[in-house]
Amino acid sequence: MNATLVFDGRVVLRAAPNVVCRRLGGESILVPIRQNVGNLDYVYTLSAVAADVWALLDGRPLDDVIDAICETYEVDRDTATADVTALIADLLDAGLLSRTDEER
Secondary structure, three states, rough: OOOOOOOOOOEEEEOOOOEEEEEOOEEEEEEEEEEOOOOOOOEEOOOOOHHHHHHEEEEEHHHHHHHHHHHHHOHHHHHHHHHHHHHHHHHHOOOEEEEEEEOO
């Protein structure tokens, strides 16, 4: 199920408190932690761009995340917005992100 994300550039998202990201062999892997144990049935591998987006979800507003992706990958804002929004919707669906109450 893919969540429909209403894009608001001021929203702030962070990693869910029960998710860790690890780099293994050049890949970034998200592992949900359940009852103090990594749930290896639900491991998520991120592309290089998705890993950059993940790293940018550190308390900055989505507009800032998109600006950074545009600058790093020299992509136009509409494309970056669509791609980042789709990724975030997938991560929200999987329970890997949580929305904070703060907007900037």
